[in-house]
Amino acid sequence: MKEQILADLRESILQGRRHAADEGLTEDLVGRPGAVELTKTALEQGIDLKEILAQGLNDAMTEVGKRYASGEYFIPDMLAAAEAVGVAMEVLKPHLAQQKEKTKGKFILATVEKDQHDIGKNIVGLMLRGAGFEVVDLGTDVPAREIASAVAAEGADFVGLSALLDTTMRYMRKTIAELEKQGLREKVKVLIGGAPTSPEFAAEIGADSHCKDAFAAVAAAESFIRGGKN
Ligand code: B12
Incomplete structure (x- = not known):
């Protein structure tokens, strides 16, 4: 379950899909959950924030980098992926703030x-x-x-x-x-x-x-x- 949600989140970023209404780069995926919905699902399922950041967002952008370097992705593809990461991070922000203890510096x-x-x-x-x-x-x-x-x-x-x-x-x-x-x-x-x-x-x-x-x-x-x- 957890691995599937994180894999879907990575894929939504690779496809540059922010929301369920977005199409995607390689095929028409309208209606399938996008980065926002999948990030919310990950939180609802109690997946650790650090895992969402590392195995969801970070790994996806590392893959985007590789695809750009190999010529598979172009700048608009990178931008779409970056925007998908951006909206996912907006979902995570309040949860990370909640975790905050006394400020360390x-x-x-x-x-x-x-x-x-x-x-x-x-x-x-x-x-x-x-x-x-x-x-x-x-x-x-x-x-x-x-x-x-x-x-x-x-x-x-x-x-x-x-x-x-x-x-x-x-x-x-x-x-x-x-x-x-x-x-x-x-x-x-x-x-x-x-x-x-x-x-x-x-x-x-x-x-x-x-x-x-x-x-x-x-x-x-x-x-x-x-x-x-x-
Ligand atoms: C997404 C992306 C873009 C997006 C940026 C969107 C955005 N809002 O950030 C867009 C499309 C705008 C873009 C534009 C350009 N890009 Co660009 N881009 C990338 C790409 C694919 C991914 C970068 C990324 O987000 N990685 C994922 C994140 C999570 O990793 P990260 O940034 O490394 O950060 C981690 C660590 O490095 C570290 N870290 C990072 N910062 C900090 C800071 C501190 C304090 C600490 C402690 C740690 C830390 O922790 C982070 C989290 O784990 C890389 C390819 C790559 N493999 O890196 C190319 C890349 C960086 N871009 C490149 C280029 C050339 C450009 C452009 C010049 C392209 C062009 N011709 O217009 C422009 C430059 C625009 C500008 N003036 O800045 C080259 C740079 C080559 C070089 N070595 O100089 C790369 C390497 C692509 C390539 N292979 O050619 N890009």
């Missing part, structure tokens, strides 16, 4: 300048909120100075930076330089993520941690709270 989260990718960042934000962190999400294409100003204004403990393009990861370095310039670097831990980034890149630009996925992000943040070096 404040995150400023942003996709760096000139980068519009936000699915991974949003999943990270949801998981962090679910784990009890407060998250101020600045959105996408956020200039370094704006990120640093938000850190100062919010008194943040963590900065989470996302970049999905080879051409935008350098703005992570710029953001860290801006934090240094504004005398904020020592006040925050900087976590970075996104497909082109790596632990080596994190070390090179002076970030505190590279996280391969949202689970690693929560683990790293919790380790920093405990005083670990990650």
